Amino acid sequence: MKKINRTDLLIFIVSAELVGAVSALLSGGFGSFYAELVKPPFSPPGWVFPVVWAVLYAIMGISAYMVYSSESNSRKTALGVYTAQLAVNFSWSIIFFRFKLLNAAAVTAVILAVLVGIMIYCFARIRKSAGLINIPYLLWSIYASYLAIGTAFLN
DSSP, X not given: OOOOOHHHHHHHHHHHHHHHHHHHXXXXXXXXXXXXXXXXXXXXXXXXXXXXXXXXXXXXXXHHHHHHTSOOTTHHHHHHHHHHHHHHHHHHHIIIIISOOHHHHHHHHHHHHHHHHHHHHHHHHHOHHHHHTTHHHHHHHHHHHHHHHHHHHHO
């Protein structure tokens, strides 16, 4: 088994976390806008989102490092899909909170869920565990799509 390069691993985790942090920063305030929305059933309280996303970004970084450190010929493609889903993920909060484009945010959430599924498939082909640890991310993305679609519909 290849030795873990802790510096590279840390770079992948911090980079993923920074995507979320910068997106949140560029999104503006969350509080009043989100609190005023009519939300679909089974919507969690607002504090749940940053906690879940912090964990998911760490998982993304870990799994991307696992793919990066592999010797697979497919790793460039897999990391390209990873980057694409990260870019869509980054844009969602800005679309939803900054621009308040609920329908566009719902479409973006669905695109993200699809990209996460593709990413999992690509990662798993290289290293099964790199794909499997992202299953919570896929489930959360599907749930987030439900919330975004429901919120767009109700508002």
